[in-house]
Amino acid sequence: MKNKMKKYIILPVLSVFMLVGCNEDSFLDQTNPNTITTETFWNTPEQFQTGLTTVYGALQFQNISGGGLVNEMIMGDIGGTESWYRPFTFRNLTYNDGTYYVTDKWNELYVGIFRANQVIENLETSDADFADGEKESIEAQAKFLRAFYYFQLAYTYGGAVIHTKVAESKEDFSKPFSSIEEVRETILVPDLEFAASHLPQVWSSESLGRVTEGAAKSLLGKVYLYNKNYSEAATLFKDVIDSGIYSLVPDIMDNFTTENEYNSESIFEVAYNSDANPGANGDVVDDTVNGTGAEATTIANAFGQLNFGGYNTLLPTYYLHELLTSDEVDPSNPINAGKIHSQRLSATIAPINGETDYYLLPIGERGGWAYGQSAYIKKQTNWYHWKQEDGNSRSGINFRHIRLADVYLMYAEAVLESSGNVSEAVKYIDMVRSRAGVITLQKYMDANGGQFPQLHVSLQVHGSRPFVSPTPATVLTHIQRVERPVELAFEGQRWKDLVRWGIVKEVFDDLRSEEVWRENNKDILNITGDGIAPLFIKERVRPDFNLSSVNYLSSAHDYFPIPVQEQQTNDQLNN
Numbered sequence: 001m002k003n004k005m006k007k008y009i010i011l012p013v014l015s016v017f018m019l020v021g022c023n024e025d026s027f028l029d030q031t032n033p034n035t036i037t038t039e040t041f042w043n044t045p046e047q048f049q050t051g052l053t054t055v056y057g058a059l060q061f062q063n064i065s066g067g068g069l070v071n072e073m074i075m076g077d078i079g080g081t082e083s084w085y086r087p088f089t090f091r092n093l094t095y096n097d098g099t100y101y102v103t104d105k106w107n108e109l110y111v112g113i114f115r116a117n118q119v120i121e122n123l124e125t126s127d128a129d130f131a132d133g134e135k136e137s138i139e140a141q142a143k144f145l146r147a148f149y150y151f152q153l154a155y156t157y158g159g160a161v162i163h164t165k166v167a168e169s170k171e172d173f174s175k176p177f178s179s180i181e182e183v184r185e186t187i188l189v190p191d192l193e194f195a196a197s198h199l200p201q202v203w204s205s206e207s208l209g210r211v212t213e214g215a216a217k218s219l220l221g222k223v224y225l226y227n228k229n230y231s232e233a234a235t236l237f238k239d240v241i242d243s244g245i246y247s248l249v250p251d252i253m254d255n256f257t258t259e260n261e262y263n264s265e266s267i268f269e270v271a272y273n274s275d276a277n278p279g280a281n282g283d284v285v286d287d288t289v290n291g292t293g294a295e296a297t298t299i300a301n302a303f304g305q306l307n308f309g310g311y312n313t314l315l316p317t318y319y320l321h322e323l324l325t326s327d328e329v330d331p332s333n334p335i336n337a338g339k340i341h342s343q344r345l346s347a348t349i350a351p352i353n354g355e356t357d358y359y360l361l362p363i364g365e366r367g368g369w370a371y372g373q374s375a376y377i378k379k380q381t382n383w384y385h386w387k388q389e390d391g392n393s394r395s396g397i398n399f400r401h402i403r404l405a406d407v408y409l410m411y412a413e414a415v416l417e418s419s420g421n422v423s424e425a426v427k428y429i430d431m432v433r434s435r436a437g438v439i440t441l442q443k444y445m446d447a448n449g450g451q452f453p454q455l456h457v458s459l460q461v462h463g464s465r466p467f468v469s470p471t472p473a474t475v476l477t478h479i480q481r482v483e484r485p486v487e488l489a490f491e492g493q494r495w496k497d498l499v500r501w502g503i504v505k506e507v508f509d510d511l512r513s514e515e516v517w518r519e520n521n522k523d524i525l526n527i528t529g530d531g532i533a534p535l536f537i538k539e540r541v542r543p544d545f546n547l548s549s550v551n552y553l554s555s556a557h558d559y560f561p562i563p564v565q566e567q568q569t570n571d572q573l574n575n
Contacts, residue, residue: 298394360387371542409488
């Protein structure tokens with residue numbers, strides 16, 4: 001069932017400033033009685049609910065939850081591309097303050113913040129006849145969403161221009177740029193604490209898609225985790241885990257279809273619908289005076305293979321491909337039933353030796369898997385039920401910003417960093433691995449004298465993988481280099497993870513050295529033929545890290561620059 005939170009857009013815009021060059025004609029001063037204004041709109045509970053729905057609606061913007069995220073997904077170690085695609089500038093770290101995505105994401109996040117501020121500010125003075133608890137519920141939802149938008153700003157741009165009130169004059173738009181710390185203390189913590197205290201654990205079926213207490217605690221825990229407040233983070237994550245509300249779905253694929261929306265693993269999910277408003281292009285989300293929005297996501301077309309209506313703008317790196325293919329399935333786990341590859345691989349990528357159909361055809365039926373493209377992305381695409389992607393770039397697969405597997409891994413990380421409790425961390429890592437159908441860390445240790453393999457080390461390049469004892473440091477490395485990239489691939493987490501851990505340069509240099517080895521060993525890898533296991537690279541080695549490993553500079557690339565449009569219009573940025 002699709003989300004009950006249907007999006008309505010308030011038209012016209014509730015606050016418009018007009019400069020008129022003539023004041024002599026009295027008709028210019030007359031008021032249209034049918035025009036919606038801030039004075040006439042915020043008067044009833046129903047109007048506040050409609051206003052709140054537009055705050056949710058901003059989540060659907062392509063640069064917040066849709067196809068625009070390709071530009072960030074390509075920046076880490078799991079996503080590559082080709083030189084003829086626009087996101088190539090993000091793969092090589094050659095973007096600047098005028099680059100399209102740097103500007104577009106900033107603008108879309110501030111639309112969400114503006115809408116949230118409208119709701120929150122008008123609630124403060126409203127004497128509308130709300131039902132018991134309704135006013136607090138609306139405020140809590142608006143504050144959660146405002147915090148989410150500010151979280152994205154803070155950890156994408158290294159801070160934000162803080163607006164907590166609706167601007168009433170041109171001067172109100174000019175404010176200084178605040179640091180991550182200031183955003184955290186001013187917005188993130190207080191808004192999320194309020195939300196966690198006033199949101200329900202669950203909503204009725206008519207309100208699926210609204211944010212919950214679990215979503216607020218999970219995001220607040222993430223704020224603390226990013227700030228290295230590990231004990232506070234662990235406590236919040238454990239509250240969510242122990243609530244009894246959430247559980248891992250049996251098959252990870254159930255998180256990426258239109259049939260299993262708002263399932264037991266989902267904590268914060270954004271609704272999309274490919275059936276709404278037929279004919280509208282997926283790029284257009286909001287209704288406007290010129291047309292109707294699609295309410296669909298473009299991410300499936302960005303990921304899908306060229307021969308099936310997609311653009312394969314984003315490709316799995318050889319690193320991710322090998323992580324997934326060599327993550328050994330557990331033959332004793334009944335979910336495998338003789339499979340060569342894990343459920344997690346089959347839900348995430350399509351290698352040439354994959355075990356499922358791809359867009360309802362055997363893999364390779366329409367060509368591809370050549371010119372260094374060893375695999376394609378399946379996650380977030382319609383490969384499982386469509387013959388090809390939609391011609392108007394419309395997909396209805398919801399986007400999960402937070403799910404329980406992510407919380408398990410964040411909890412394990414927080415525990416390692418706070419108390420060093422390795423057994424507790426391994427317990428929750430292994431819950432994720434067991435669901436994926438791969439050998440758990442505990443089984444590795446039981447069979448290898450208490451040690452487990454460093455699965456991020458390339459077998460193809462190095463020939464073997466070292467085994468290590470389970471310590472807080474080695475298990476944390478496993479989370480950083482194995483579990484989070486394979487479990488959460490193409491879910492918008494990876495670049496922020498690498499930055500907060502401070503390992504971008506190390507990772508890029510490692511992967512560039514592996515590219516060089518493959519380039520120097522083309523004959524061994526039979527690249528002029530059909531390639532060899534596990535990657536079957538053909539024709540050429542795709543150089544995903546040749547420029548990013550050289551260009552990366554923490555001070556310049558960990559966060560996007562402030563968009564040039566903001567620099568030109570905000571005279572307070574340097575204050």
